[in-house]
Amino acid sequence: MTLTEWLGTALVIAGVPFLLSGTLGLLRFPDVYTRLHALAKGDNVGLGLICVGLGIQSGSVTVALKLLLIWVLMLIASATGAGLIARTALARGLKPWGL
Amino acid sequence: MMSTDVHIVIVVILLLNIVVGLVRILRGPESADRMLAAEMFATSAVAIILILAVTTSSPALMDVALVFALLSALAVVTFVSRAWSALNPPQPPKHDGEEDGP
Amino acid sequence: MAPLASHAYDLLLAGALLWLAWQATHAADLFRSVISFIVFGLLMALAWIRLDAPDIALAEAAIGAGVTGALLLSALGRLTSAPAEKPAATRRWPGTIAVLALAATVLALLGAAAWQLPAPGLGDAVAGHMPRAGVDNPVTGVLLNFRAFDTLLEIGVLLLAVVAIWSLGPTPEPLVPAIPSPALPALGRMLWPMFVLATFYLLWRGTHAPGGAFQAGAVLGAGGILVILAGARPWLTGEDNGPWRWLLSLGVVTMLLAALSTTLIGQRFFEYPESAAAGVILVLEITAAISIAMLLFAAYLNGQPPARWRGYPHS
Numbered sequence: 326m327t328l329t330e331w332l333g334t335a336l337v338i339a340g341v342p343f344l345l346s347g348t349l350g351l352l353r354f355p356d357v358y359t360r361l362h363a364l365a366k367g368d369n370v371g372l373g374l375i376c377v378g379l380g381i382q383s384g385s386v387t388v389a390l391k392l393l394l395i396w397v398l399m400l401i402a403s404a405t406g407a408g409l410i411a412r413t414a415l416a417r418g419l420k421p422w423g424l
Numbered sequence: 425m426m427s428t429d430v431h432i433v434i435v436v437i438l439l440l441n442i443v444v445g446l447v448r449i450l451r452g453p454e455s456a457d458r459m460l461a462a463e464m465f466a467t468s469a470v471a472i473i474l475i476l477a478v479t480t481s482s483p484a485l486m487d488v489a490l491v492f493a494l495l496s497a498l499a500v501v502t503f504v505s506r507a508w509s510a511l512n513p514p515q516p517p518k519h520d521g522e523e524d525g526p
Numbered sequence: 527m528a529p530l531a532s533h534a535y536d537l538l539l540a541g542a543l544l545w546l547a548w549q550a551t552h553a554a555d556l557f558r559s560v561i562s563f564i565v566f567g568l569l570m571a572l573a574w575i576r577l578d579a580p581d582i583a584l585a586e587a588a589i590g591a592g593v594t595g596a597l598l599l600s601a602l603g604r605l606t607s608a609p610a611e612k613p614a615a616t617r618r619w620p621g622t623i624a625v626l627a628l629a630a631t632v633l634a635l636l637g638a639a640a641w642q643l644p645a646p647g648l649g650d651a652v653a654g655h656m657p658r659a660g661v662d663n664p665v666t667g668v669l670l671n672f673r674a675f676d677t678l679l680e681i682g683v684l685l686l687a688v689v690a691i692w693s694l695g696p697t698p699e700p701l702v703p704a705i706p707s708p709a710l711p712a713l714g715r716m717l718w719p720m721f722v723l724a725t726f727y728l729l730w731r732g733t734h735a736p737g738g739a740f741q742a743g744a745v746l747g748a749g750g751i752l753v754i755l756a757g758a759r760p761w762l763t764g765e766d767n768g769p770w771r772w773l774l775s776l777g778v779v780t781m782l783l784a785a786l787s788t789t790l791i792g793q794r795f796f797e798y799p800e801s802a803a804a805g806v807i808l809v810l811e812i813t814a815a816i817s818i819a820m821l822l823f824a825a826y827l828n829g830q831p832p833a834r835w836r837g838y839p840h841s
Contacts, residue, residue, distance in 0.1 A: 351460065401713065403496075466568060484735055
């Protein structure tokens with residue numbers, strides 16, 4: 326196995342714990358706001374590391390660019406979604422946990 | 425090739441991640457919690473599809489992931505603007521604590 | 527695939543799909559049903575990928591998980607403005623038994639039908655006719671040439687659905703979130719060009735790889751839904767919704783024209799001349815995609831769009 330393949334696989338493996346911790350937070354955190362916080366880790370870092378790793382592994386610039394595009398789209402969706410949900414939850418009178 | 429075996433294990437772990445997360449859909453308690461779980465599943469599913477697309481080098485799967493990524497904003501925006509306001513009207517401030525059991 | 531891991535994958539996927547199907551049909555809370563259905567679509571796309579059917583996975587991603595989820599959520603928003611009725615908790619055994627018997631009969635009939643399917647499927651028959659299909663992708667060849675009649679009926683069903691929705695009354699008022707967010711218009715501005723680009727990309731892909739009119743139309747329709755939520759208003763206005771009517775029926779009209787003109791030049795219904803097949807399919811793809819996009823968008827509006835959008839508040 327070449328060095329780039331090792332690096333790619335290592336990055337993909339490194340991304341998985343972030344997605345797992347997203348689910349852990351989703352299940353264990355006490356309210357909407359804290360769960361939003363947990364979720365963003367999976368979207369941003371987890372998927373990002375996986376995309377970078379796969380891009381290195383694929384060895385093709387076009388595939389890497391497409392992976393980058395998919396990651397950016399997921400980032401936009403997750404950031405906007407998190408903002409919308411938090412804003413609406415606050416306006417609807419859901420009090421953040423611990424306050 | 426060894427790296428493919430590693431990838432299959434990762435794909436199974438990510439699917440398990442989704443299955444475990446289904447508990448949040450069952451429990452709620454807020455509808456937003458359920459929506460968040462669906463968002464989380466979309467991220468995991470996109471990761472699974474991308475890993476499959478690269479390891480089997482099939483560009484068609486990449487397009488499936490692209491469509492998912494493009495449309496993932498749609499559900500949450502519709503939820504916030506259409507469904508959530510009507511589902512249960514705003515209530516006086518309360519603690520959204522975890523509630524176990526029925 | 528390593529056998530143990532792939533079996534684990536299949537079992538997890540099938541189990542989760544069954545549980546979600548149960549939740550989607552039986553959850554006491556309607557919102558939980560809708561969310562279960564959306565996640566069901568997501569996992570169903572994974573299942574289609576596992577079954578080596580990227581075409582259907584793409585359609586499932588665009589229509590099943592994307593647009594249908596949005597349609598159900600928006601319908602839910604209208605539904606619950608009326609006080610919810612609690613379903614009676616009592617269980618009626620004769621009814622349950624009748625339903626179970628019916629389900630068992632349908633399952634047996636389906637099983638019998640599946641058993642009698644030709645063993646290698648119709649793949650060889652399609653492959654044999656591909657040289658005169660006019661496209662390289664067998665799925666597009668089947669959808670718009672060999673079985674174009676089915677596609678005509680599918681778009682017809684969508685058109686009938688929109689006719690039924692329009693008959694329910696005008697589009698309800700609040701089109702934007704009750705709590706406005708500056709992120710939403712930015713999201714619409716950022717993503718709309720991507721939606722248009724992806725639509726053309728999927729249309730172009732459809733001639734030689736998975737993609738095509740339904741996927742492209744669904745993506746464009748979803749983009750329309752997103753920008754209307756972001757505060758944009760359709761430029762289609764006018765008395766009696768004239769332009770709407772034309773665009774909504776465009777797909778059915780061009781498909782019917784194609785079918786009838788083949789009979790006029792002495793061919794059979796929907797049998798394109800070999801030399802013209804590629805061009806006819808291209809026109810049908812584009813018009814069908816536009817129509818499907820408008821039909822899904824119109825379905826999302828929950829009613830007949832107004833002649834003027836002035837009264838509808840901008841964000």
